[in-house]
Amino acid sequence: FLGRADAATLQAVAPLVEVGLNHEQQHQELMLTDILHAFAQNPTAPAYDPAWRFPAQAATGETWVDLPEGIHTVGHAGGGYHFDNEGPAHRALVGPVKLARNLVTNAEWLAFMDAGGYEMATLWLMDGFATATRERWQAPGHWYKVEGEWRIMTLGGLQPVAPDAPVCHVSYYEADAFARWRGKHLPTEMEWEVAARGHHLNDAFGTVWQWTRSAYSPYPGYRAIEGALGEYNGKFMVNQLVLRGSSLATPAGHSRVTYRNFFYPHHRWQFTGLRLADYD
Template identity: 50%
Template sequence: MLSITSNHPHTLLKNRYQQVRQISEQICQPLAIEDYTIQSMPDVSPPKWHLAHTTWFFETFVLLPHLPDYTVFHPQFGYLFNSYYEAVGARHPRHQRGMLSRPTVAEVYRYRASVDRAINELLSTSQDPALATLIDLGLHHEQQHQELLLMDIKHILASNPLRPIYRHDLAPHPATTARKIEWLKYPGGLYSIGHEGNEFSFDNESPHHQVYLQDYQLADRLVTNNEYLEFMTAGGYQNSKYWLAEGWATVQTQQWHAPLYWEQIDGQWWIMTLGGLDRLDMYAPVCHVSFYEADAYATWRCKRLPTEAEWEIATVNIPQLGNFFDSDFLHPIPVNHPHYQFFGDVWEWTQSAYLPYPGFQIADGAIGEYNGKFMCNQMVLRGGACVTSADHIRPTYRNFFPPSARWQFSGIRLASY
């Protein structure tokens, strides 16, 4: 519980700002200085870039428009750390972020500290209630990058033959068994989905609207490594009949034969984790599978993936989110209520393409580029993962990735009619 010692309208927001910003730096604390600049594939950004980009966001969209006489920390940082905002100007190519030895890590941390001081000054003097909405967006944006940081750090370390350990205390705790799947039944009918109310949401979660669903069933737990291994043993990666055409082409060109980070050593399956290389936990949820793999597995099981509307409707009557998470955002606490299984282990692929909801409108200005322009060639994931901040999870959250992506913490829940 935060302690409020001032009646200033932005005091609570100042405390939240400090907490979120500190978590980003805490995530990077276990890294060696050499780890900060590695880009192990084009989709991965170096940790140093994440720290700078999230700072650039506050400098560009909060400080420059709202703090009189503010001077940018470095005139070229806008070019280096703009991600995809066309309205803001040119930017350094994404796939070349790992070539930036300068600015140094130390200078990036000085950049963060400088912007944090300016934000603190702004929140201490401004009475503008609209400022809170903009900074809240920036904080949720940073929480997205905290998850990306952990995804990218894992890929960076897994690409190193030494298999470096990120944090020793994150070694997996093997499960002893997995209960039999039970099927949760939901009646068809007219339902409403999408965000409503005054709590924070991204623009792609709105407008609230109606959908019609047939009767359907969802598995009450995620697919485990052992169950996915059955698919592999049955020749799942060698049989085209289970795969979408593009998925099968990807399997062939990328030579996939197992989920990302699985490695067979002396006849045993191992997996790279944030706690280092470890034996595969057969009863943990399968993770780091693409949409193509999730869909192929579901087809092999004579099931399917849920739609995002089915998934959201199944979570409507869940008690307050966040109560079942430990204070360490990396360790969700398991809860016995079947509906709680919809959150916290891995993001769950749906069969829904990432498209605008009826009535969706892109906001004016650069902020309008946040989500809308990516509504093409992506699939929706729902829920949350073990690397997602607890207060960043909600039933209406629409995560999205290309169907071939699998470095994110993504898994499988089965559905059927």
């Protein structure tokens, strides 16, 4: 069809094909996520790829990245593909704030668990604690205690929890409670983008999606695309939180600094983690 189409038809169809290809890449990631979720319910703990290992975390560098107060342009501007929710580019006041250069690790999360973090109602948003209590959360998703030791279900099967690896499969509710336990916060998506643009964040891409405390809402001046594509992002802009970066399951070339992923605050089946922010 594309080979036979005239110029006017190609001009009309090409944007639809491009959206479709990028949507297919999203489904490639979701297929891995869903395979892992399904395998995690199987008592035999099957492995999708026995040789798979969690990516090593980058070198630590400085502990915190300082973002002084300033007005920055955020959102997608210029050429290149992007989803409509990434624009329009606009100015935003960011800082002063410090962002953790590194992702929160399993060792840090185990300390939170050992301190009774899942039982401390004062650390949690009300709806979050109700969810954690109802679902009997005691650890991140896909974690299981085997002979007194915590193990995590991965694409390589059931493996010991690696202390230095970034924590994964945590909900926004859990991430927010952990940040409060540490006396810190989750960053806003604007803070994350400014820091990532400056190449200041280790593992910003390719390890775990990172929760922000920003509600998934339209940027100033946003208008949904006319027609069916207008439903692609616009109709979801309520009651969800923004994640930034990408994960180990994201297809190569699919991520970018302006990418806005979004999930409900109780979701934790995706490859989701966090980094901290400090306003002191």
